[in-house]
Amino acid sequence: MTGRPDAPTPGLTVVSLVTDDVLHAMSRGTLDAQLRPGEVEWVTVRANERGWNAATALNAGIARAQAPWVVCAHQDVLFPRGWWERTHAQLAAWRGPLGVAGLVGVTEAGEFRGHVLDPHGHRRWGPLPAPVASLDEHVLVLPAAGPRFDPATPGFHCYGTDIARRARADGLDAIAIDAPVVHLSGGRLDNGFAVASRWLLDKWGAQSGGVIATPAALLSDPGRASSHRRLGARWRRRRSRRRSACRCTAIGGGESDAAR
Secondary structure, three states: OOOOOOOOOOOEEEEEEOOOHHHHHHHHHHHHOOOOOOOEEEEEEOHHHHOOOHHHHHHHHHHOOOOOEEEEEOOOEEOOOOHHHHHHHHHHHOOOOEEEEEOEEEOOOOOEEEEEEEOOEEEEEOOOOEEOOEEOOOEEEEEOOOOOOOOOOOOOOOHHHHHHHHHHHOOOEEEEOOOOOEEOOOOOOOHHHHHHHHHHHHHHHHHHOOEEEOOOOEEEOOOOOOHHHHHHHHHHHHHHHHOOEOOOOOOOOOOOHHHO
């Protein structure tokens, strides 16, 4: 069927792994309400029904994308007014070769960068936008022609950190931007996280000196990491977390540090 001549081309494709249709409908409604019909394309993937891990499922969704930008979003995030406009402005202004962007990340040194509202509170770590070495998975933004997730990533954890490191290894930038959402869950570190963490250390441990700081936890390989490196990363991580208090009263507006 041919659309109207004035129908907009999708500016973004949102890929979500869906297990709860009510949550996903709520999330979708918050973004649909701020964009014109046809401006956002939605791709849902039911990974559990297919027996897929997160990386395989997201790659399958990205392969269906028709827009130049792909947003991989958890089914339980709410997008505040102006979210895509704010996000796209920072992506377009970034001067480096962009591989992947997220809303919360950690630098190679172990310091947080990002902005989010979730059950743990309203937190912002500047300056933003900023290069990072790992990213939280609740929202990830990629160029449609950008890197893909490693299908070997076990389960549903650590794929944000892996793709950030993959992008950097390929000469692309991984960044945290100032475009917060409301994340309705605070995350859960289960046995699946331990399995994915071990895999991540096996893959990137030699390159990282045996210490990988992720948004969820500081990972270390005793066989590779010196006590000095491990303690230094832990101290910087704790100091960074203490500086995360956000005095903002809303997250639907404002400017990034780069715009000030």
